[in-house]
Amino acid sequence: MSTTTEHPPSHAPTPEAESAAPVRSWREVRALLVRLHFYAGILVAPFLLVAALTGLAYTFTPQLDQLVYGDKLTVAHTGTTVRPLAEQIAAARQAYPEGTLASVVTPPGPEDTTRVVLSVPELGEKQRTVFVDPYTAQVKGDLTTWWGSTPLTAWLDDLHRNLHLGEVGRLYSEVAASWLWVVVAGDLVLWLARARGQRAATVRGAVLPDLSARGVRRTRSWHAATGVWLALGLFGLSATGLTWSHYAGDRFGQLLDAAKGHAPELDTRLPGARPGPEAAGADGHAAHEGHGGAAAEPAEPDAAAFDAALAAAHDAGLAGTVTVSPAEDRASAWTVAQKDNAWPVHYDQVAVDTTTGTVTAHTRWADYPLLAKLSKLGVQGHMGNLFGLANQLALAALAVGLSFVTVLGYRMWWQRRPTRTDRTARLGKAPARGAWRRLPLPALLVGIPLTAAIGWALPVLGVTLLAFLVADVVTGRRLTTDGNVGPDRRADAVGECD
Template sequence: MSRRTEEIPQNEHKQNETEKNEHGPAAGRPDGPAKPSSERPRPARSWAEVRHLLVRLHFYAGVLVAPFLLVAALTGLAYTLTPQLDRLVYGDQLRVERVGDEVRPLAEQIAAARAAYPEGTLASVITPPGPEDTTRIVLAVPELGENQRTVFVDPYTAEVRGELTTWFGSTPLTTWLDDLHRNLHLGETGRLYSEVAASWLWVAVAGGLVLWLGRARGLRARSARGVLLPDRKAKGVRRTRSWHAATGVWLALGLLFLSATGLTWSNYGGERFGRLLDAANGNA
């Protein structure tokens, strides 16, 4: 009995030594007794799961937003150039052949426009903004719906230079660009897509920033240079990802501002924004 009693501590000692070798410093754990698995911290695994979700959201949001963003950027740029484009396309209607010395009475110009286009009723008159511009006589024609017929008259000769179907004073080209910018010429479906894409632009930008900041914090120096500038030493996919991320950081505020201002003109988001403004003005 005494011999057997002495052997038990030796076996337990060997077992403890084995556990220390398996769970000791080589395995990155303290020498003390291991905690139950349910109580062990899992920060690395938790971040990996969050990062995996953010990567998927960033990718699918980018696929959803990219076509809208490209079209919105190009059409928005073209929209800022509509005065020049209108003069190029509709120069005969918008400009006079020769600047005269005396302007004909406005009533005479209206009479000339009504004689050429008697249908409809007079809606408004837009006087020439410059000496080389024509007078615009806007007629409301029921057959045109919410559009109008604008007759262009030479203010010096009262000669009718032509007419265009306009939308609240906008030329057909400007109206076409406006529809492309708002709904991609897809009607209500395109408008809903534009609103959803503008809403998800926040997800794409915010997710990309979190992913890049987390990666830059782990792989590069914790400095503004490591976040704002691409890694020129990287090669292949890492180089492309670095340029993509650094460019996204610089454009983040602009993209968020673009999304916020675009949503104020959207169908559902714009309506709620209008109600919020009305409520704020009512409480002021």
């Protein structure tokens, strides 16, 4: 046994130093962001990677639909005269007499087929869509659709939204959307602050990787510079994804309620009419909801009335592809809604009294509140519908870029692992703990309420962040009370555990 007295390393804190109040500095804000960015990158990155890859697959559903269902979606030869809707409906009903007629969607282009949508009880929330050649009234086939989406598109949509796990699976996509903007913002702040601190700081140094660097510095350069280029698009994907998520979407709905930012509703009540006891038909939304009761099956709407409703809508200025839906009951009007998602969008709707051929109500895209417009355009952009192929290519670039940045983040974690013979670890260590205790009081006074507000607005973000904090505190306390871990080794031990 050695009799030499062991002295603590010079960098180890003395008891007096440990009991002294921490020195507060604004530089600790960066230290806190580094640790948050590290944990978010390690723990949330798998969700981001899955969302990016499934979103990439969904981006090209229009082309995939044409590849798989082209014989039903398009006609072999375009004609010059379009047959009346009544004639096309009659052909569809002769081939598929089951269910009731829910709506008719006119062709979006001269080479596309007409879609006759049938509400079939055994299909539940889905519908049977019959595709008809508008020039010959020949039935091209049918598909089981969901809100107008083909089986392939619906399958990829479910994969992206919930991994085919239902409501529980939706949490994955909400975690990804909730944390995406946090990770991107952290990357921007940390990288731009680092670039600014360089003596030869230039714009080029902030937006382009340093090709002269080696090892982890080179990886970090590619990771951060790529993130700068992707930042705006990723912020947009995060915001638009959250608007129709489960929990954050509810908060967004409350905001729309408070700001009166919902899209205007079309008044389908006929002047002077009283609601009847039975529905004469069902529109597209009712078709999703009207199969659970024991009421009698609604009567088949008059096929000729579809032409009357379409003619009145054309006279009112609606053009392009439209959805014609029968009245819900005798007291209601028929509805004709534009469904042009490509820019410039067209979402006008009219209510039509088919007995007189007159328009009883009209809602226009120009009358939408600003929040409703932004929400609608954001959703269409997120789905790749807004600018056609350009929109799809932009989404694909974001998905590939996000995947690339995520992989580089894990590579940095691997490259930063200790490899010295006297100290090795399987993975890189986490940044030092305790930065929040050294934050300036103004930063705490602003940051804590702001974090709480963000956690309320984005509940999944709030819950997961709280879980991170609890796990970090528990880990830190365990290591602090561990007699085998000295003060000078605690940071390394945390990194090894993480």
